[in-house]
Amino acid sequence: MRNMTQLLYELKTLLINQMDDSKGRMEDTSFLKKLVLAICxxxxxxxxxYFKVDNSQQHLHIEASSKHYQDRKDIRIANFSLFNDCEPYAYNDFQIEELKDFQLYLPLKSEDELVGLLALKEGIPGSFEKITLEEGEAFSREVMKILNAAIHISEITSERRRYKKLFRVTEKIHSSMSMDAVLGEIIQTLQEVYPSFTYYLLLTHDNTNHEDLPIKDLGxxxxxxxxxxxxxxxTVQIEDELIARKTNLYAPLKGKQGVYGVLQVIAPNARMFPEKEVEFITLLANTAGGALENAQLYQQSRRLISDLQFINETSHKLNLNLRLSETMEFMKEQIMHSFHADEAGFVFVLPDGTANFLPGSSEFFSSDQTGLYVDFLKExxxxxxxxxxxxxxxxxxxxxxxxxxxxxxVPMIESDQIHGYxxxxxxxxxxxxFETFKLLQSLIHHTSLALANSMLREELEKMVITDxxxxxxxxxxxxxxxLESLKKDHNGTFILVDIDNFKKVNDTYGHQIGDEILIQVSMIIQSSIRETDIGARWGGEELAIYLPNVSIQVGQGxxxxxxxRVSEQTNPKVTISCGVSYWTNQNRDHVKALFKRADDALYVAKNTGKNKVLVQK
Structure with missing residues (x-):
């Protein structure tokens, strides 16, 4: 065995050489490995x-060894109080069952607190007896000084490297407006600085599936x-899980306006977080919180601009004097597409309080299942x-x-009047x-005037063309x-209707009942023809029906x-006479000629007994 003085000189030289070789990136773990090999x-x-002592958890953690221990775990000491009276140098006198394989123990203390233990196993029996107590004590003190110097230098270089990474990641994430990019940089930086730790991001209000990022929902x-x-x-929270033998650090991702989530850092083997590591992780989390806030505000502003463009384009389209059916169809398509809705409907509230779904609403609102939602809406x-x-x-x-x-x-309101929903x-x-709900409110608010105008215009047009x-x-x-039908259709039938003895009805029951009879007959006509057919008031008690693309046989029926139906359903009972004319594209006709032939047929019907249908000769 070499002289103690010479050995200490070699160990110090080893430290200096390690500092020189590492070029400012010295790691205490790599130096410890070389140290134990040199001592061995x-x-x-x-x-x-070399065991690192964890007084709080009462166990020894292997930091470095001249042998490779793949299966050896941390040693938990049953009677940890033995370390309190540990001698500066012990040879075959350390009564700890877990360390019985070693013969020489060199306790390493810092400020009278045991921080480490060098355990040596003899290669040549009795060789350790040559070491005196004074030499062992002096060697332990000097090794502790070397270790402290190595750890201190390692901490400085590690801290320098960490904060250099912090500066780099701060510069990078603040130049990005992507939340995915910000979160990815945070995880990558932590993995580079603490490769043995595990990380999770616990985020609030996060519905996006971030690829390859360890993200959990924060409920x-x-x-x-x-x-x-x-x-x-x-504030940062630290939680020790003794059974699972790990320590959790929870650092809030904090911005100026609030907290956007929590960064969870899991340290294995129940290691305590040093204060400087807590400080670094906290700074990194705060940087991430600020960047997340900026990215979120940027995305909100872009979404707001997109929403305003959407509202502006919709309002512009609705102000093009579209027909009501076209207006509502366009609104439905806009809502279904932009909000990814399954159904969109528009309820029109009549002056008497009744409500009807406007044309353009999705098909569901014409089904029987709609009643459930309408009743709930009314309530x-x-x-x-x-x-x-x-x-x-x-x-x-x-x-x-x-x-x-x-x-x-959302109600459709204009001039404090509700037109519908x-x-x-x-x-x-x-x-x-909730952002979608606010957008729908804003959309309906900005388009209510156009919707109301479209409804009113439709009503005015109906008043102009309706009796x-x-x-x-x-x-x-x-x-x-x-006239339009004569130009584009293949054929058509015209029916002229006259209420029989209508003057007698007025003389007998009064003009009010006469008007009621007109309404009854008109309702029967409307319920007997298609939407594409046209029922009109010809004048007085005469009514007319035009059936485009209907043959004379069908029209007569x-x-x-x-x-x-008129003779069966009117009250008081009246009858009608009908004159029928028709045209085909084989013999192009004129409107006046159709009127004339139907009127001639009606004249014959009125003068041959009434209550009958006659077709033109």
Whole structure:
């Protein structure tokens, strides 16, 4: 065995050479490995192992050894109090069962506290007896000084490297407006600085699936008290899990406006976090919190700009004087596409309080299942101007079979008057975000004037082309549509209707009942023809029907059905006479000629017994 003085000189030289070789990136673990190998060689020992002492957990952790221990775990000392009276140098006199394989023990103390233990196993029996107590004590003190110097230098270089990485990552994440990029840089930096640790990002309000990032949802009902404490108070929390033999550090991702999540750092082997590491992780988490806040604000601003563009484009489109059906169809498509809704409908509130779904609403709102939602709407809203934002309709109607669980309802208001409601549905519960709800409110608010104008314009057009008493179209509208049909259709049938003995009805019952008879006959006509057919008031008690693309045989049948229904359903009972004319594209005709032939047929019917249908000769 070499002289102690010479050995210490070699160990100090080893430290200096290590500093020089590392070029400012010295690691205490790599130096410890070389240190124990040098001691093992000098003492001609079979094995030298350096244990780091963890007084709080009462166990020894292998920091370096001249042998490779893949299976050896940390040594938990049953009677840890023996270390309190540990001699500066012990040879075959260390009564700890877990260390019985070693013969020489050199306790390493810092400020009278045991921080490490060098355990040596003899290579040549009796060789350790040559070391005197004074030499052992002096050697232990000097090795401790060398270790302290190595650890201090390692901490300085490690701290320098950490803060250099912190500066780099700060510069990088603050130049990025992508949340994924920010979170990825945080994890990458931690993995570079602490490769043996495990990391998780616990985030709030995060619905995006980040690829390859260890992200968990941070629920407000979390049972982990330390996590919630870090999130609520904005301070770092440290939690020791003795059974699992690990330590958790929870650092809040804190910005100027709030906390956006928590960074969880898991240290294995129940290691305590040194104060400087806690400080570094805290700074990194704060940097991440600020960057996340900036990225979130940037994304919010972009989303706001996109929302404003969306509202502006929609308003511009609606102000192009579209027909009501076109307006509502466009609105439905905008909402379905932008909000990813399953159904979108528009309720029009009539002056008498009744509500109907406007054309353009999705098909669901013409089905029988709509009643469930309409009834709920009437109960909750009535005539109020408040909007509804419901995450789960099943909770509101637990006894009902609810197909669509998420619902948003926004009133269409103009000049303090409610014209109707926009109703948006989705099958999944809690599907729509609150930002989506606010956007729908803003959209309906900015387009209500255009929607109201479209409704009013439709009403005015209807008033212009509609007879106010019967609800049938005006004669001018009938002329216009017949002219269009003669140009584009293949054939058509025209029916002229006259109420028999109508003057007698007025003389017997009065003009009010006469008007009622006109309304009854008009309603029978409307219910007997298609939407594409045209029922009109011809003048006085005469009514007219035009059936585009209908043959004379079918047209005559429709006229006879109307004649039969009038005699059966009117009260007081009246009858009608009908004159029928027709045209085909093989013999192009004129509107006036159709009128003339139908009028001639009606004249014959009136003068040959009435209550009959006659076709032109």
């Amino acid at each position: 060689d000098a003492f001609e020992a079979e094995e030298v192992t 407000y009902d979390s049972e982990n008290v330390a996590v919630m404490q870090a999130f609520v108070t904005g 909750k809203i009535g005539s109020t101007t408040e909007s509804l934002f419901i995450g789960d309709m099943h909770l509101k109607l637990p006894e009902k079979d609810v197909k669509y669980r998420s619902m948003m309802v 926009a109703l948006v549905l989705h099958k999944d519960s809690y599907y729509f975000s 106010h008493l019967t609800g049938l179209y005006s004669r001018s509208y009938l002329d216009e549509k017949m 429709i006229a006879q059905r109307i004649q039969e």
